[in-house]
Amino acid sequence: MGTDARAFVLPLGGRESARDEPARDEAVRGESARLAAVSPAERELRGLLVASLAGSAVDYRRFLERLGSHLRAYYKGKLVRSGRADTEAEDLVQETLMVIHTRRHTYDVTQPVTPWIHAIARYKLIDHLRHTRSAAANVPVEDAGVLLVQGDHVAAESSLDVERLLALLPLKMRNAIRSTKVDGLSTAEAAARAGMSETAIKVSVHRGLKALAKRVGGTVR
């Protein structure tokens, strides 16, 4: 997993060898090499998590906060590379924080913490990409008609058009699409704003976009 883990924003800890260390007392050399090789992220997160597991709730909250920002950077980078909106990143950050919380007993305290986090983050990313692939793949097919008939000049009016088109939709779908696609909120935030479940938001957005695509295709063709 070496090369793979290295691509992660949290550098792998504890794997580098002590080859270039000057000859010193054996124990000191081993220890200092280990500390030098361990990345700052590994040292910080591991320290916080170990303190947490010893019973410190304050350290635990701090651990989650630091972890959240690492995960955000990781998911944004990955999602941009695979052509996804980075608003999806926040959903993934939250889901990963949740599973790290509920599965924290799977961390082996004798092992470095970043490979453990990386494995979970990567697993959730792949799971997410796999399960949104079909939904994402549906959109371009229906958008193809829209894309081909629209000229460049239309872009300037697009936000007005969006409002006009949204007005054609039922209130629920309209709000869901406006929150997630126009205002750029995450699904979770849109759900909180509308007082609906995340699934309901996703369904509304999906159905609304479908209806819009149909409508646009119909008027132009």
Next chain:
Amino acid sequence: MKTDDLIGLLGRSFEREPVRSSGMTRRLGLAVAVGAAGALGLALAVLGLRPGLMQGRPLLFLAFKLAFAAAVGGLAIRYLARVARPGGESRVHLGIAALPFVVVAALAGASLATMPRAHWHGQISGHAWLECLVSIPLIAVVPFAVVTWAVRRFGAPTDLVRAGALVGLAAGAVSAVGYSLHCMDDTVPFVAVWYGGTIALCTLAGAVLGPRLLRW
């Protein structure tokens, strides 16, 4: 929900239950033991104990079959405890888990080499190869279910194919223990082909089912 709110929520949840003990090997070992009890009960209830099991040759071969199953099962539990943790698949060596199969296959080869070719068929197919072929995978369903539950409950595997394969391997080994109490065939080639083959089959089934059953 804002991520900060979520962190607050998780923090409060942590305060209520700060430390959860780990002990993955112990928990999974316990699950395998429960599965083994189920497999033994099923084998004895449906197939029954072999008459004269405690005499000379049958007893010797029972010990051989049990040693094979114990070696396979022990390695399976050892690696299952690793693969059940996120990222643990990098510390799993399926080649080592296959060692007992290699050893038994080598013993079978050596045993066949000392015999005339005419005896090979009898040595390999024995009295009841079909019964063995059907029984071990069927009995394995019980431990497979128990161990799958335990991995889902206590673990978080990130390589579901390998995790599934190791669950299948453990279940097959435990099932072979149950079947060995009934098995009438006392040749090394029979054990290599039908015990080894059926346990491998369970492993394959586990690898196929893993991504569906162990998702979290």
